[in-house]
Amino acid sequence: MTAPLLYLDHAATSWPKEPRVVEAMARALVEPGVAPDRGGGAAGRAAARAVAVARERVAALLAVDGPERVTFTLNATDALNLALKGALRAGDEVVTSTIEHNSVARPLARLEAEGGVVVRRVAADRFGRLAAADVLAAVTPRTRLVALSHASNVTGLRHPIAAIGAALRTQPIGRRPWLLVDVAQSAGYRPLDEVSSVADLLAGAGHKGPGGPLGTGFLWTREGVALRPQREGGTGSRSEEPLQPNDWPGALEAGSPNVPGIVALAVAIEARLAGGGLAAIAAIAAARTAATHEFLARLRELDAVERFGPDDAPSREPLFPLRVRGYAVAEAAALLESEFAIVQRAGLHCNPGTHRVLGTAPDGTLRLSFGHAPGAAEMERAVEALRELSRAAPSSG
Numbered sequence: 001m002t003a004p005l006l007y008l009d010h011a012a013t014s015w016p017k018e019p020r021v022v023e024a025m026a027r028a029l030v031e032p033g034v035a036p037d038r039g040g041g042a043a044g045r046a047a048a049r050a051v052a053v054a055r056e057r058v059a060a061l062l063a064v065d066g067p068e069r070v071t072f073t074l075n076a077t078d079a080l081n082l083a084l085k086g087a088l089r090a091g092d093e094v095v096t097s098t099i100e101h102n103s104v105a106r107p108l109a110r111l112e113a114e115g116g117v118v119v120r121r122v123a124a125d126r127f128g129r130l131a132a133a134d135v136l137a138a139v140t141p142r143t144r145l146v147a148l149s150h151a152s153n154v155t156g157l158r159h160p161i162a163a164i165g166a167a168l169r170t171q172p173i174g175r176r177p178w179l180l181v182d183v184a185q186s187a188g189y190r191p192l193d194e195v196s197s198v199a200d201l202l203a204g205a206g207h208k209g210p211g212g213p214l215g216t217g218f219l220w221t222r223e224g225v226a227l228r229p230q231r232e233g234g235t236g237s238r239s240e241e242p243l244q245p246n247d248w249p250g251a252l253e254a255g256s257p258n259v260p261g262i263v264a265l266a267v268a269i270e271a272r273l274a275g276g277g278l279a280a281i282a283a284i285a286a287a288r289t290a291a292t293h294e295f296l297a298r299l300r301e302l303d304a305v306e307r308f309g310p311d312d313a314p315s316r317e318p319l320f321p322l323r324v325r326g327y328a329v330a331e332a333a334a335l336l337e338s339e340f341a342i343v344q345r346a347g348l349h350c351n352p353g354t355h356r357v358l359g360t361a362p363d364g365t366l367r368l369s370f371g372h373a374p375g376a377a378e379m380e381r382a383v384e385a386l387r388e389l390s391r392a393a394p395s396s397g
């Protein structure tokens with residue numbers, strides 16, 4: 001009998017989605033079933049209300065005021081493109097790091113090559129750690145934006161965003177760069193109040209930690225932060241105006257939105273926040289930190305498994321870049337799936353910069369990533385699979 005699937009690729013997208021999320025998405029195709037404020041009468045108004053509720057839920061998850069400043073996007077990549085391309089103009093400088101996901105690194109590389117933007121990339125150490133002082137030292141009077149991830153999608157390590165943001169906020173308004181934080185690996189898994197209180201832009205994925213469907217993401221923009229829209233067209237209002245109106249919410253959205261996805265995301269976030277708002281998220285974070293601690297301890301028992309990144313559980317999310325000695329990365333990944341029914345992800349994880357500093361480029365690593373409630377049984381199964389795999393390693397005898 002084949003073992004049931006063990007899904008350890010939550011860093012890519014969380015799975016399975018809760019039944020109530022699936023049901024909400026299916027129901028929204030029928031009721032309201034239409035786009036907000038674009039005809040449909042009562043149904044169109046109901047769609048607008050449902051989207052407004054979803055903005056409130058995202059704002060609660062991010063611990064920000066002003067749900068009208070939440071823009072719905074396709075995913076975190078879309079939110080980051082909007083933030084970077086909407087904020088930066090020729091002659092601007094942007095400070096980022098050498099270890100960002102391609103959804104930050106590639107738009108910046110294009111803006112650098114074609115848009116006259118100067119990109120300053122701060123180096124991380126060989127564990128993938130960024131120092132706040134190095135980031136701050138790269139800021140100049142021409143810096144329009146500081147763009148960093150909150151937690152790495154390769155090591156799970158959280159960067160010192162609160163310290164960076166607090167230092168930036170001591171600069172006079174008008175000269176202070178905006179702080180864009182990619183919260184794709186932390187939103188829904190950890191309270192974000194310390195980050196959101198110092199950030200100007202937060203970009204995240206609805207389909208990862210928040211537990212929403214694929215096709216959902218969001219960008220929160222602090223009031224006063226002006227971005228050029230990256231999509232223009234119908235907004236359902238003031239249609240006589242030649243330029244897209246700067247009306248919030250929706251100033252950065254155009255076209256019929258993904259109502260089924262947005263409604264289902266709202267239901268997913270409600271489930272995450274149930275029973276205590278940010279306290280519920282704090283409980284998820286505590287469980288994930290305990291799991292990180294436990295899993296790192298179990299991995300240390302396995303001599304043939306190489307770990308990368310710092311062994312410092314409190315500063316990490318439970319995602320683990322690994323190699324099994326005696327196997328090529330792709331081979332170990334294929335065996336974990338075919339022989340042990342463990343779904344994980346091998347390679348560079350859209351983040352070659354981090355693998356370069358870890359010394360794991362160009363092949364990358366395996367990555368096992370846990371969800372919002374990592375269980376002892378799933379950790380045990382993963383450890384046993386790695387143990388068996390290393391015992392059977394072609395070059396181990």
Ligand SMILES: Cc1ncc(COP(=O)(O)O)c(C=O)c1O
Nearest residue numbers: 075076077101103149153184205
């Ligand atoms: C840190 C980080 N940023 C951005 C993204 C892009 O997210 P999405 O798949 O929602 O576009 C990911 C996805 O893995 C990520 O881990």
